[in-house]
Amino acid sequence: MMIENxxxxxxxxxxxxxxxxxxxxxxxxxxxxxxxRLSGGGATYNQDVIELEAFARPLWGFIPFWLGGGKAHEFxxxxxxxxxxxxxxxxxxxxxxxxxxxxxxxxxAPIAFGLISVPDILWKPLSSDAKKxxxxxxxxxxxxxxxxxxxxxxxVLVNVALKSLGCDYDNQKLEEDLLFLESCxxxxxxxEDGVSKRTDYYSAFAMQFYSMLLSLYGIVxxxxxxxxxxxxxxxxxLWFSPDGAPLPYGRSLIYRFATSAFFxxxxxMDDSADFGLLKGIINRNFRYFLSKDIFNDSDILSIGYGYxxxxxxxxxxxxxxxxxxxxxxxxxxxxxxxxFWLEKEKELDVKDGVYKIDKARMLVARExxxxxxxxxxxxxxxxxxxxxxxxxxFVYSTLFPFSVSHSNESIEEFASDNMLAFExxxxxxxxxxxxxxxxxxxxxxxxxxxxxxxIETIVIPIANGHIRMHKIESQIECNAYDSGYSIENKNLxxxxxxxxxxxxxxxxxxxxxxxxxxxxxxxxxxADPNSNLMYRNSIFPVVIHKIGKxxxxxxxxxxxxxx
Numbered sequence: 195m196m197i198e199n200x201x202x203x204x205x206x207x208x209x210x211x212x213x214x215x216x217x218x219x220x221x222x223x224x225x226x227x228x229x230x231r232l233s234g235g236g237a238t239y240n241q242d243v244i245e246l247e248a249f250a251r252p253l254w255g256f257i258p259f260w261l262g263g264g265k266a267h268e269f270x271x272x273x274x275x276x277x278x279x280x281x282x283x284x285x286x287x288x289x290x291x292x293x294x295x296x297x298x299x300x301x302x303a304p305i306a307f308g309l310i311s312v313p314d315i316l317w318k319p320l321s322s323d324a325k326k327x328x329x330x331x332x333x334x335x336x337x338x339x340x341x342x343x344x345x346x347x348x349x350v351l352v353n354v355a356l357k358s359l360g361c362d363y364d365n366q367k368l369e370e371d372l373l374f375l376e377s378c379x380x381x382x383x384x385x386e387d388g389v390s391k392r393t394d395y396y397s398a399f400a401m402q403f404y405s406m407l408l409s410l411y412g413i414v415x416x417x418x419x420x421x422x423x424x425x426x427x428x429x430x431x432l433w434f435s436p437d438g439a440p441l442p443y444g445r446s447l448i449y450r451f452a453t454s455a456f457f458x459x460x461x462x463m464d465d466s467a468d469f470g471l472l473k474g475i476i477n478r479n480f481r482y483f484l485s486k487d488i489f490n491d492s493d494i495l496s497i498g499y500g501y502x503x504x505x506x507x508x509x510x511x512x513x514x515x516x517x518x519x520x521x522x523x524x525x526x527x528x529x530x531x532x533x534f535w536l537e538k539e540k541e542l543d544v545k546d547g548v549y550k551i552d553k554a555r556m557l558v559a560r561e562x563x564x565x566x567x568x569x570x571x572x573x574x575x576x577x578x579x580x581x582x583x584x585x586x587x588f589v590y591s592t593l594f595p596f597s598v599s600h601s602n603e604s605i606e607e608f609a610s611d612n613m614l615a616f617e618x619x620x621x622x623x624x625x626x627x628x629x630x631x632x633x634x635x636x637x638x639x640x641x642x643x644x645x646x647x648x649i650e651t652i653v654i655p656i657a658n659g660h661i662r663m664h665k666i667e668s669q670i671e672c673n674a675y676d677s678g679y680s681i682e683n684k685n686l687x688x689x690x691x692x693x694x695x696x697x698x699x700x701x702x703x704x705x706x707x708x709x710x711x712x713x714x715x716x717x718x719x720x721a722d723p724n725s726n727l728m729y730r731n732s733i734f735p736v737v738i739h740k741i742g743k744x745x746x747x748x749x750x751x752x753x754x755x756x757x
Contacts, residue, residue: 197484202477205526205535209264211480212523216252218493220268223249227272228280228287232494234513235504239297246289246301248514249276253304255520258527260312270315277305277316278324281331292334297510299335303348306332306355310411311527317359329361336364343388344400346371351404354413372413375401383426384553392585393554394444398456399521402426406459407524420464423456429551430456431475432558435565436542438478439592441558442727443567444584445508448497448516450488454479455521461534462525474539476522486728495519499595500728506598508579548655550635557638559655563756564593568653568660570631570640586625587612588638588653589660593703594679594754595727597734609721611680611734612752614651614664616644616741617673625649646670647741659706659753666746674739677719679705679754680726683733691716696735699757706753707735713748714738 197214201207222230229245230252237244256269279285292298308316320328333356335349350371356363378385378401384393385401402423409419433441433453440453457472487501495516496502528534549558557568572585580598587596589612597609608615608622615624623644630641637654646669654661662676681703688699695708696716707716715738726732737750 212255212259223272226279226287227276232513237512238509242290243297244512247512250301250304251514251517253308255523257308257311258524260315261527274319277328281327292338294339299348302332302335303351306351309355310358336367343390344396346375347404380553382553383422398430399452402456403459406463423460432549434475435563435592437563438482441565441567441592442595443590447499448511449518450483451479451522452519458522458524462528469534470537470540473537477539503724505724566591568638570638571625571628582626597680597721597725600722605719607722609725611677613677615675618645658755662750664748668741668743672741674741675736676750677736678707678734678752680732680734681705682729683731698735703756705735707737708751709737710749714740
């Protein structure tokens with residue numbers, strides 16, 4: 195799909211962009227319109243729920259579009275028909291009964307948001323039987339267990355919707371869920387994602403996003419929500435490069451421009467916001483992703499990041515999952531005379547330098563077009579798909595996105611860019627969380643382990659890269675691969691170095707490794723195809739060290755920049 199996206203100024207411009215993104219879905223509805231059927235891979239939930247997800251997620255964009263006066267009658271008709279058939283137990287398109295921890299609860303959220311916001315479109319046209327079926331189907335969320343995380347917002351939205359429509363709801367659960375979600379607030383604007391304890395994009399496009407929405411309906415104190423959003427914005431803005439690239443870090447990166455959904459919600463909630471600044475962040479974020487190969491041959495948003503790529507997916511990613519990205523269009527609900535539509539987009543005015551974000555447990559280094567984040571390793575559970583690669587790298591970079599592993603049976607398949615990998619008995623191991631860590635103003639310390647080896651690592655940001663120092667206590671002899679930044683393996687124009695230094699270049703960027711301590715050799719790793727977020731074929735330099743029994747000290751320098 196080719197989308198002209200340079201002129202994003204008026205409300206009409208954004209409405210047009212939104213409709214271009216969803217138009218290919220029109221022919222994918224099932225006969226009863228309760229499902230959208232897309233080709234692609236599977237997920238942990240069954241096909242019924244996969245098709246429900248594809249039906250529900252576009253509502254995150256349609257609801258603000260309709261609320262702001264947009265018209266899309268063909269979709270309206272399908273959604274009304276779909277809500278009737280999907281919740282009718284006698285329909286062949288019935289979405290089914292829920293169980294504990296059911297994915298259906300996630301997809302209830304946009305439906306509930308629609309019932310709260312645009313009941314004239316999604317509720318009033320339904321027959322009395324259809325209204326009863328829909329309310330009963332939604333009420334199931336009160337009868338089952340759920341993960342203690344951002345999912346509690348889904349139950350809040352459902353109960354708020356049922357209450358607003360005069361249907362049975364669970365007020366006790368509503369109050370308890372709001373108390374739990376409040377306990378997730380950790381200060382400085384930051385929420386942790388429930389018991390997972392992570393602070394990643396879910397702090398933005400889930401915890402903050404839903405809090406701001408609920409504040410519009412008086413469920414959450416709007417003054418508190420505004421203050422927290424303003425505090426959060428000061429840190430979160432550091433995650434975005436001047437060209438709109440968000441920091442590629444953590445899970446659910448297939449949602450792409452949902453990374454700017456927080457700023458979209460901030461525009462509708464905070465009437466004193468700098469709308470030109472928000473518009474600039476949102477516009478550049480759209481342009482960044484729309485300039486990539488993010489659609490499949492049917493013009494459907496693909497699973498992937500810079501290109502269609504199932505390798506990077508979590509186990510909860512099905513073909514319709516990427517339409518979570520439409521949360522970024524929340525500002526479409528703003529009235530036609532709102533100043534957001536009149537403001538010109540502003541550049542991101544953030545000084546280069548190193549910033550410590552305590553609540554996110556990271557250092558953020560900003561330098562020209564590159565944003566880098568230095569972290570001590572994974573906090574919380576280690577599951578759902580490639581979490582070690584998404585949380586445990588020594589650095590994450592907007593210009594040099596990371597790679598995920600295909601296996602740990604070869605260094606090429608392991609694709610361990612910006613990691614220290616150990617080869618033990620024919621298999622490769624890297625950091626999976628930290629035993630201890632400390633973040634200072636200029637460095638990150640972590641203590642971690644792999645089988646028979648304990649490592650202490652210090653990472654120090656410097657111009658165009660960082661220094662790594664490792665103290666290794668090993669009970670075995672093995673090889674260690676201290677790896678650098680990945681670049682695209684295309685048109686390599688220079689591969690040069692001396693005994694201890696190696697530079698690789700493809701003409702528009704380079705990656706360098708330099709050994710400062712005893713080492714075996716410097717080399718190049720051609721990662722397996724489709725392991726990198728941005729490049730189908732990537733390559734990175736590495737310093738290979740011989741590790742003996744006892745204590746070994748390593749110091750290496752890693753640099754990367756545009757040419």
